[in-house]
Amino acid sequence: MVSISDIISYVLTFFALYVQVFFLLMVFKTREQIKKNTSFPPDVNWPAVTIMVPCWNEEETIVKTVDSLLAVDYPKDKLIIKVVDDGSTDNTWQVIQKFQGVMNVDLIRKENGGKHTAMNLIIATATTEYIGNLDADTFIEPNTLKKTMWQFLSDKDMMAVSPAIVIHEPKGFLQKAQDLQFNMFIPLKKVLSLMNGIHVTQGQFSIYRKKVFDDLGPYKNAHRTEDLEIAYRMQVNGYKIGQCHDAFVHTTSPNTLKDLYKQRLRWMYGFINNSYDYRRYLFKSKYGVFSLFTVPIGLLYIVTTLFGTAVVLFGIGNALYHLVSRLLVTNFHTGEISFFFVNxxxxxxxxxVLILFFIIMAIIGKKIRGKKPVPDLSFIFFFLFFNFIASVWLFKAVYNTLVTRKEVAWR
Amino acid sequence: MTYIPWKNYLIAFVITVGIFSTAIYLSNYFGNKKIDQLKSIQDKIAIDILSSETQFSLLSELSCKNISDSVYSPELGELGGKLEWSQKNLVATEEVSSLKKYYALLQIKDYLLAKKISERCKVKSAFILYFYTSADNCRVCEKQSLVLAALSQKYPELRTYSFDYSTDLSAVAAMLQIYKVKDTELPALVIDDELLTGFHSMDDLEKRVQESFKLQEKASTGEKINK
Structure with a gap:
């Protein structure tokens, strides 16, 4: 007999498979664009750009972040770096004093008000046509800025561009699993960008035309996911967002479960609540792929992961219950084990098929990164554990949204 | 104008339906393979029983020594578990329930024959008739089945025959009538013509089986003395 749980499983699995098939199909159809590296003529007149580096208690990574900006291959007179200390309570301010007097680096200190306030301070006074941001625990490669800026110069409608994020020197299974996940995101985001369906312009080096802020207003707190909200705002106003898949930005990633939990909880809480705030724009063809596909599949991912985990946990519990009852009632006779009973x-x-598709996507991501396109041990860790661990922060994000309405902390 | 890749949405949908249909086909294919496996086991049991019956008919001319050790079909118990599992998990339930009816008949035949052989040739054996239901979610029945399976493994001379109360077969109905089994008292067991209802533990049944062996020994010793 077919139970309600079976029906839900089939429906959710059908949609999960559909999403994977769609992405793989699109990756296949756009393979030439994905393979192609960003190239530009040698005599480009690069425009001036302001890069904001908001920081709060980042004494350990801020120097490396600013150093990576100073080492970038871009005309020095066209690059303005604004480091904003958002009321750090550690030695961040003292540490960044080493950049005092460095050409085009401005150091600003303000009372703590949140990341969005730090960036809005710069946006309000910016004089360049382009404004970007770089999280203070992130580093860029020397060619990242030019490759990203070229997307604007080659497309006059482009209003914001994000490079591909990779994990900085991943160590241990947890960071390697995140690395694998971020690799998978590279082709996915490229496909979404080609359909103008990107829903987040991440804090790791997204660059905007200043017109975006002039027209749509500054960053908002937006449940501490201002990078998500600004992209939502752009999408519903028809502003084009792109991704430069061969320009890389390296981000430091959580190396403990606790830190990972906090980071992902903030992301998921932000996603759920911003999607709710923008609910009137969802499922409407007028707002394109963002409205019909990207946000719905994000919500579907939450439902599927939570339901799938519940089913698996129930299955494990049931199997254990049956094993224990069998052992107890039969005075520890294990009974016959036969392949016949494999359903x-x-x-x-x-x-x-789903796992195979995920592996293919991760391999494509590795290939784009210029790594050997073969699965490694992190694949096993990712598929066996990471998705189950993800259920914990997904559940908490849903719980906080529905029950406690408690905003989540930065870290 | 907002770009929506409708054509790609549709192609992806068709591919997804294709993968889903293939998965359903594969599942049915393996399900049918299992039913074929069940049928072949059942055929083997039928041949075994026929062979035993033939051997038994020859008993009047031959001595009990000529009854081979393989008179009992070992697959009979195993088949019951597989049929139960198939009824719960396979799509082709009609085919499985028809197999179950045939299985019930084979069991009755085997029971009658095994009892006759045991009485006539004094083969050490004990018999348990087990009545359960698959119609309701009978957790106690599941537990009882596990106990009986373990017990059969421990005592090869013990023959257990399980009958689903809901099997629509006159022979099963006759058994239920003979042993006065009611559907409200399931699971029910019959050992040495005694009806036991509800769950019975491994230890409890083990005692009863050993008693059954002793009774049989006493009977056979008594017969020898009388002779």
């Missing part, structure tokens, strides 16, 4: 349900085959 070849349709969902088993679909799950195998």
């Amino acid at each position: 070849a349900r349709p969902l088993i085959f679909i799950y195998i």
Whole structure:
């Protein structure tokens, strides 16, 4: 007999498979664009750009971040770096004094008001046509800025561009699993950008035309995910967002479960609540792929992961219960083990296909990164554990949204 | 104008439906393979029983020594578990329930024959008739089945026959009538013509099986003395 749980499983699995098929199809169809590296003529007249580096208690990484900006391959007179200390309580302010007097580096200190206030302070006084931001725990490669800026110069409608994020020197299974996930995001985001369906201009080196802020207003707190909200605002106002998949930005990633939990909880809480705030723009073809596909699949991901984890946990619990009852009632006779009792349900085959598709996407991501396109141990860790761990912050984000309405902390 | 890749949405949908249909086809294919496996086990049991019956008919001319050790079909118990599992998990339930009816008949035949052989040739054996239901979610029945399976493994001379109360078969109905089994008292067991209802533990049944062996020994010793 088919239970309600079975019906929900089939429906959710169908949509999950559909999303994977769609992405792979689009990656296949746009393979030439994905393969192509960004190239530009040698005599480009590069425009001036302001890069904001908001920081709060970043004494350990801020120097490396600013150093990576100073080492960038870009005309020095066209690059303005604004480091804003948002009321740090550690030695961040003292540490950044080493950049005092460096050409085009401005150091600003203000009372703590949140990341968005630090960036809005710069936006309000910026004089360049382009404004970018760089999180203070992130480093860019020397060619990242030119490759990113070229997207604007080659497309007059482009209003914001994000490079591809990679994990900085991943160590241990947890960071390697995040690295794998970020690799998978590279082709996915490229496909979304080609359809103008990107829903986040991340804090790791997204660059905007200043017109975006002039027209749409400054950053908002937006449940501490201002980078998500500004992209939502751009999408509903028809502003084009791109991704430069061969320009890389390296971000330091959480190396403990606790830090990872806090980071992802903030992201997911922000995603759920911003999507709710923008609910009247969802599922409407007028707002394009963002409205019909990107945000709905994000919500579907939450529902599917939570439901899937519940089903798996229930399954494990049930199997353990049966094993213990069997052992107890039979005075520890294990009984016969036969392949006959392996249930070849349709969902088993679909799950195998889904995992294969994920692996293919991760391999494509690795290839774009210029790494050997072969699976490694982090694949096993990712598929066996990471998705289950993800359920914890997903559940908490949903719980906070529905029950406590408690905003989540930065870290 | 906002770009929506409708054509790609549609192609992806068709591919997804294709993958889903293939998965359903594969699942059915393996399900049918299992049913074929069940049928072949059942055929083997039928041949075994027929062979035993033939051997038994020859008993009047031959001595009990000529009854081979393989008179009992070992697959009979194993088949019951597989049929139960198939009924719960496979799509082709009609085919499985028809197999279950046939299985019930084979069990009755085997029971009658095994009892006759045991009485006539004094083969050490004990018999348990087990009545359960698959119609309701009978957790106690599941537990009882586990106990009986473990017990059969421990005592090869013990033959357990399980009958689903809801099997629509006159022979099963006759068994229920003979042993006065009511659907409200399931699971029910019959050992040495005694009806036991509700769950019975491994230890409890083990005692009863050993008693059944002793009774049989006493009977056979008594017969020898009388002779």
